[in-house]
Amino acid sequence: MEIKSPPTCPNTITVRRNPPRRARPTPYSAAPLSQPPSSKTSSAIRSFPIQDILSIEIPEKQEVLESSSSDEPSDAEKLKVFLRIRPIVTQQKVGGLLKNGGQKNVWPQNPRKKDVSKTAKAAGKKMIETCLKVNDSHSVTLCVPQSLTDARRTKSEVYEGFSHVFCDESSQDEVYERMMNPLVVDFLKGKSGMLAAMGPSGSGKTHTVFGSTRQPGMVSLALRQIFSQKESGRSKCSRTFYLSMFEIYSEQAKAEKIMDLSQEGGDLLLQQSHVKGLKEEVIHDVQQAESLIASGMLKRSTAMTNSNI
Numbered sequence: 001m002e003i004k005s006p007p008t009c010p011n012t013i014t015v016r017r018n019p020p021r022r023a024r025p026t027p028y029s030a031a032p033l034s035q036p037p038s039s040k041t042s043s044a045i046r047s048f049p050i051q052d053i054l055s056i057e058i059p060e061k062q063e064v065l066e067s068s069s070s071d072e073p074s075d076a077e078k079l080k081v082f083l084r085i086r087p088i089v090t091q092q093k094v095g096g097l098l099k100n101g102g103q104k105n106v107w108p109q110n111p112r113k114k115d116v117s118k119t120a121k122a123a124g125k126k127m128i129e130t131c132l133k134v135n136d137s138h139s140v141t142l143c144v145p146q147s148l149t150d151a152r153r154t155k156s157e158v159y160e161g162f163s164h165v166f167c168d169e170s171s172q173d174e175v176y177e178r179m180m181n182p183l184v185v186d187f188l189k190g191k192s193g194m195l196a197a198m199g200p201s202g203s204g205k206t207h208t209v210f211g212s213t214r215q216p217g218m219v220s221l222a223l224r225q226i227f228s229q230k231e232s233g234r235s236k237c238s239r240t241f242y243l244s245m246f247e248i249y250s251e252q253a254k255a256e257k258i259m260d261l262s263q264e265g266g267d268l269l270l271q272q273s274h275v276k277g278l279k280e281e282v283i284h285d286v287q288q289a290e291s292l293i294a295s296g297m298l299k300r301s302t303a304m305t306n307s308n309i
């Protein structure tokens with residue numbers, strides 16, 4: 001990938017947003033995957049210790065300093081932060097993007113979801129400027145659009161320290177290979193992992209995580225990898241895979257609720273960071289897993305509203 005350096009911006013300031021962090025091993029990181037839960041209903045699903053991880057100070061140890069010089073993060077760097085830049089939606093591209101080039105979405109979509117075509121139409125014939133420039137595979141510069149430079153907003157900011165920056169032309173496969181594949185490989189060795197997608201509405205979270213029929217996202221690609229290993233018989237021991245889905249949502253002025261998204265699932269309780277009563281369904285193949293996920297997505301309260309957590 002050829003990366004052009006960003007234009008020189010006046011008054012550039014540097015902000016280090018995402019320094020590499022070292023996470024503690026999770027309690028389940030050493031548990032073998034071949035051992036299925038004792039009952040169909042898990043009574044002790046631990047929440048991901050994101051606060052614990054974020055509160056960990058970056059160690060000044062030699063090994064971490066050494067690893068930061070190499071392109072591939074060491075095992076010590078378990079928390080990774082990727083940045084994926086969504087392509088700009090122009091008038092010509094709108095049709096292609098909205099209809100996904102004639103592709104159907106694999107997953108149910110929120111009918112009231114923000115329509116990117118409206119944004120593009122609202123922009124009318126205004127020139128669309130790219131403000132985010134990729135410096136290298138770990139940093140970007142946020143430049144001020146020309147139209148705003150008159151308003152004395154001339155400072156640009158460099159955001160660095162990303163595990164990897166995916167440019168707007170990056171493919172789902174490329175993102176999968178670098179970001180998701182290591183998690184799946186670890187998962188198949190019995191380790192826990194989590195992928196969290198963050199970003200404002202319309203930034204491409206759904207596209208990345210779920211994708212479409214032509215451009216399958218991380219979930220479909222991970223399922224394919226998991227079941228292709230199983231089918232190829234690489235693992236001698238027979239493994240059983242379980243799937244569970246839940247939604248955390250909060251309505252204004254009300255406490256957060258947790259809902260089990262499996263077909264017969266109901267409200268769940270969080271007790272001492274354990275989601276109690278979450279149902280796990282045995283999954284046998286990609287198609288079955290995808291159809292369970294699709295029905296779970298329809299059950300989300302956010303499927304009926306415009307809000308998205």
Ligand SMILES: Nc1ncnc2c1ncn2[C@@H]1O[C@H](COP(=O)(O)OP(=O)(O)OP(=O)(O)O)[C@@H](O)[C@H]1O
Binds near residue numbers: 097203
């Ligand atoms: N990398 C990409 N390549 C091509 N199209 C993309 C890409 N990322 C997002 N899009 C398109 O941009 C639009 C908005 O993306 P998406 O629905 O994934 O955003 P979102 O972050 O999930 O939004 P929301 O939070 O509102 O659900 C969609 O039409 C999607 O197909």
